[in-house]
Amino acid sequence: MKDQAEHLRNWVRQANNVQTAKTIAVISGKGGVGKSNFSLNFSITLAKKGHxxxxxxxxxxxxxxDILMGNSSRHSIIDFFEHGTPLSDIISKGPDNISVIAGGTGLTKLFELDQSQFDSFLAEFNRLLHQYEYIIFxxxxxxxxxxxxxxxxxDDLFVVTTPEPTAVMDAYSVMKYLNSVSQSLSLFLICNRVQSEMEGHETIKRxxxxxxKFLQKEIIPLGFLPDDKSVSKAVAKQVPFMIDNNGSVVSKALSEIAARYEISDFREGLTMKKNNFLGKLKNYFLSH
Structure with a gap:
């Protein structure tokens, strides 16, 4: 399966004559649903699969x-905006050889850049797009x-929710707002901390x-993650659960979610449809 996946990746790259990272934003309607923990462990899962x-x-x-990984990065994105530190110097190595750019007030600062500063950011980020297969925000x-x-x-938006009614409603509200701005967005859904398969299926179906019914919009369900005690144990140790207990129920469920997304990604890649992340970024940031 891994050899076949690698063959498909190489075929797509050769056909497009360039490797460009798939960009994914992981979002949630409210805090406390495990979004950052998902982002970190999903990144590690993709790395374990050779990406x-x-x-x-x-x-x-x-x-x-940084807290979830149990270490502190020397730099964050704010160093780029305030001190001109190259993005390549801000990147630190995380578990399973993933690369990490630590947070700060980066998104706010990005909107405050003048034309030359923004062009500098785009130029540096363009290099990153050609160094990685996936960039996860x-x-x-x-x-x-x-x-x-x-x-x-x-390229894709991952919406993380839990079965709690408030979390479901907030997730719907976020998707409703985004769909009102752009109906072409690719939305993927992950339900976290489910008590049973039935609860996971029902939440996603809802x-x-x-x-x-209300938006005439299809969302792609990637699956659900069980409310596994190994997650809280890993958080307490400040070790990602995919590393602390790779054989746990939640780790296996996350591996299945990553495999599901890989299949979706290959299908899209084989149609030769590529989104221009930097072009859209420049358009939205400088023309509004």
């Missing part, structure tokens, strides 16, 4: 990827004007039906 991954902590003012909970503009630029 090169950059995890970008965009949780403004509340970035906690761990966004802040909820949504605001700045974050919504950024979300419109990525959101699918709501989007179909």
């Amino acid at each position: 090169s991954v950059l995890l970008f902590d965009m949780d403004i003012g509340m970035g906690n990827i 761990d966004m802040g909970a909820g949504i605001n004007y700045e974050s919504s503009r950024f979300m419109l630029c990525v 959101l699918q039906n709501a989007l179909r």
Whole structure:
């Protein structure tokens, strides 16, 4: 299976004559649903499958990827904006050889750049797009004007929720808002901390039906993660659960979610459809 996947990746790259990272923004309607923990462990899962991954902590003012990894990065994205530190120098190595850019007030600062500074950011980020297969942005909970503009630029949006009614309603509200701005967004759904398979299926079905009925929008369900005690144990140790207990129920479920997404990604890649992340970024940030 791994050899076949690698063959498909190589075929797509050769056909496009260039490797460009798939950009993913991980979002949630409210805090406390495990979004950052998902982002970190999903990145590690992709790395374990042989992909090169950059995890970008965009949780403004509340970035906690470093805490979940149990280490502190020397630099954050704020060093680029305030001190001109090259993005390549800000990147630190995380578990299983993933690359990490620590959070700060990066998204706010990005909107405050003048034309020359923004062009410098685009030039440096363009190099990153050709160094990695996946760039994953761990966004802040909820949504605001700045974050919504950024979300419109990525290839895919992962929405993380839990079965709690408030979390489901907030997730729906975020998707409703984004769909009102752009109906072409690719939305993927992950339900976290489910008590049973039935609860996971019902939560996903509830959101699918709501989007179909009120927004005429299809959302792609990637699956659900069980409420596994190994997660809280790993958080207490400040070790990602995919590393602390790779054989746990939640780790196996996350591996299945990553495999599901890989299949979706290959299908899209084989149609030769590529989103221009940097072009859209420049358009949304400088023309509004």
